[in-house]
Amino acid sequence: MMDVLIVLEDNNGKIHRMGLESIAAGQRFSNEMGLTAGALVLGGNADGLADQASAYQLGEVLKVNDALLESYSADGYSEAVKQIIDQENPTYVLFGHTYQVRDYVPRLSAKMNKPFLVDNIAIRVENGQPIFTKQMFNAKLSADVEANSSGPFLVSFQSAAFSMDAVAAGSASIRESTVQLDIAMIRTKSEPPFQEEAGGVDLTSADVIVSIGRGIGKEENIPLAVELSKALGGELAASRPVVDSGWLPSAHQIGSSGQSVSPKLYLALGISGAIQHVVGMKGSKNIVTINKDPDAPIFEISDYGVVGDILEIIPKLTEAIQALKN
Amino acid sequence: MKIAVLVKQVPGADSPLPIQSNQNWVDEGAVAFIMNESDNYALEEALQIRESMGEGEVVAVSLGPDRIQKVIREALAKGADRAIHIQMDTEGVIDPLVTASLFAQALKEENFDLIFTGLQSDDLGMGQTGIILGEMLGMATASLAMATELGDGKIKVKRELEAGWFQWVSLTLPASVSIQSGLNTPRYPSLKGIMGAKRKELKVVTPNAIDATQSLEKVYLPKSEKQTVMIEGSADQIVEKLVETFRNEIKVL
Numbered sequence: 374m375m376d377v378l379i380v381l382e383d384n385n386g387k388i389h390r391m392g393l394e395s396i397a398a399g400q401r402f403s404n405e406m407g408l409t410a411g412a413l414v415l416g417g418n419a420d421g422l423a424d425q426a427s428a429y430q431l432g433e434v435l436k437v438n439d440a441l442l443e444s445y446s447a448d449g450y451s452e453a454v455k456q457i458i459d460q461e462n463p464t465y466v467l468f469g470h471t472y473q474v475r476d477y478v479p480r481l482s483a484k485m486n487k488p489f490l491v492d493n494i495a496i497r498v499e500n501g502q503p504i505f506t507k508q509m510f511n512a513k514l515s516a517d518v519e520a521n522s523s524g525p526f527l528v529s530f531q532s533a534a535f536s537m538d539a540v541a542a543g544s545a546s547i548r549e550s551t552v553q554l555d556i557a558m559i560r561t562k563s564e565p566p567f568q569e570e571a572g573g574v575d576l577t578s579a580d581v582i583v584s585i586g587r588g589i590g591k592e593e594n595i596p597l598a599v600e601l602s603k604a605l606g607g608e609l610a611a612s613r614p615v616v617d618s619g620w621l622p623s624a625h626q627i628g629s630s631g632q633s634v635s636p637k638l639y640l641a642l643g644i645s646g647a648i649q650h651v652v653g654m655k656g657s658k659n660i661v662t663i664n665k666d667p668d669a670p671i672f673e674i675s676d677y678g679v680v681g682d683i684l685e686i687i688p689k690l691t692e693a694i695q696a697l698k699n
Numbered sequence: 700m701k702i703a704v705l706v707k708q709v710p711g712a713d714s715p716l717p718i719q720s721n722q723n724w725v726d727e728g729a730v731a732f733i734m735n736e737s738d739n740y741a742l743e744e745a746l747q748i749r750e751s752m753g754e755g756e757v758v759a760v761s762l763g764p765d766r767i768q769k770v771i772r773e774a775l776a777k778g779a780d781r782a783i784h785i786q787m788d789t790e791g792v793i794d795p796l797v798t799a800s801l802f803a804q805a806l807k808e809e810n811f812d813l814i815f816t817g818l819q820s821d822d823l824g825m826g827q828t829g830i831i832l833g834e835m836l837g838m839a840t841a842s843l844a845m846a847t848e849l850g851d852g853k854i855k856v857k858r859e860l861e862a863g864w865f866q867w868v869s870l871t872l873p874a875s876v877s878i879q880s881g882l883n884t885p886r887y888p889s890l891k892g893i894m895g896a897k898r899k900e901l902k903v904v905t906p907n908a909i910d911a912t913q914s915l916e917k918v919y920l921p922k923s924e925k926q927t928v929m930i931e932g933s934a935d936q937i938v939e940k941l942v943e944t945f946r947n948e949i950k951v952l
Contacts, residue, residue: 472859
């Protein structure tokens with residue numbers, strides 16, 4: 374019996390980082406609401422994941438081993454988690470907002486006709502009821518959302534909304550659960566995951582990253598940023614629109630679908646600060662932003678900000694740094 | 700091959716977003732609307748599939764008040780064969796279960812082989828409608844498609860995973876697939892396309908109301924997480940202060 378069920382994802386035999394963050398969120402939320410929390414692991418590595426999860430302060434860890442869950446499918450996972458929810462009857466089911474969760478939890482929501490409150494950056498309790506905060510309009514506005522129906526409620530958390538350092542250690546018992554799946558219900562077939570060009574760009578170890586966004590305007594302006602990154606002795610990176618436009622290879626991309634970095638200096642040039650980008654650079658020690666739009670959401674996480682024209686400032690900045698070095 | 704593409708009209712990246720005084724929503728009168736970015740790619744992918752197969756139909760479907768007919772016309776001008784407008788005042792409607800149910804009502808008789816949606820909308824950012832719709836209509840689903848291939852009654856989708864990884868997944872048809880931005884180069888409408896769009900079928904339907912399972916309490920400007928030091932002045936003064944900051948505060952020079 375558990376009121377809060379935290380569903381953990383497998384990341385090559387380890388609990389996905391965002392799963393640990395959702396344990397932190399679940400522990401805090403359960404304490405505040407006076408509820409009990411447990412975790413669920415499933416898939417080919419369920420045994421190992423259950424052992425890892427049992428080292429945290431949780432009422433119980435459920436594990437599901439099933440041949441049809443060994444490789445991920447939206448059909449299989451949504452059905453399996455639904456059956457576990459039916460068996461355990463939790464009021465809240467928590468997830469990290471991973472790409473896998475985005476892929477199957479909407480199906481689960483539809484199967485159960487229960488709301489999926491997605492990508493939350495905070496929860497607070499008012500009059501005994503949780504209020505969920507998410508970003509809207511590409512992080513330009515925040516929104517408070519409430520569930521109207523009765524539970525179970527499906528809830529996911531944005532990457533880094535809760536710190537995995539806050540997870541309380543403990544010792545939880547492990548219980549094996551079973552689900553009834555039929556191979557005919559799985560309509561997808563997955564091939565093994567692969568990486569495209571590694572590209573030889575390791576942004577994760579750079580001290581200085583000069584990162585460009587849509588504000589760079591056109592491909593012809595890219596050399597301006599290249600010069601500045603060289604002058605600073607740093608690496609050049611980009612947000613998704615620059616890569617999508619084909620101006621830089623995807624190996625330079627920062628964000629949820631690219632690399633995650635935490636350099637001493639992250640110089641964000643013409644980057645608005647969409648969530649998908651921010652999750653990959655929020656941990657930088659110093660974020661310096663130049664953007665012509667004073668309302669760009671990236672300013673909210675910046676240590677230093679300049680409202681101005683990057684095309685005017687970049688060449689002057691490069692020149693000043695070069696002059697200083699000579 | 701019969702393909703539905705869900706297109707949404709959303710505020711453009713540079714649009715003002717004034718918040719209503721009751722904080723219920725933004726003041727839509729002041730908003731500059733455009734077609735949702737990833738929906739452009741979804742539409743282009745559908746058009747390219749129809750063109751490469753040399754047969755089939757692409758139907759643009761959109762939900763909202765009359766203003767959204769602008770993006771419907773845009774989809775028709777780019778090459779969609781016909782369109783369905785599910786006419787409803789959607790202000791304050793945020794529940795993807797409601798949105799998907801409204802689409803399911805309008806599409807269930809159509810028997811589409813494929814439904815394409817953008818990955819997520821640039822306003823609500825729920826990222827669920829296409830997948831829920833797939834479940835409601837008994838379809839296989841996949842999200843974050845970076846490439847598609849059709850054959851043997853299946854669609855193969857290159858799914859984006861995290862941190863630069865990908866995976867090919869094959870789905871039996873019918874299927875609902877959400878499309879990631881960047882997988883193709885969306886076309887611009889031609890003059891001929893724009894003229895021709897006026898003669899294409901645009902069916903307007905009014906749906907039955909559905910109870911929401913989640914609702915918006917209020918919208919507001921985000922609270923800044925950091926004390927941001929703003930550097931001001933002429934370009935030369937800004938550059939001077941930046942160099943000083945890099946050197947003395949951040950110590951990277």
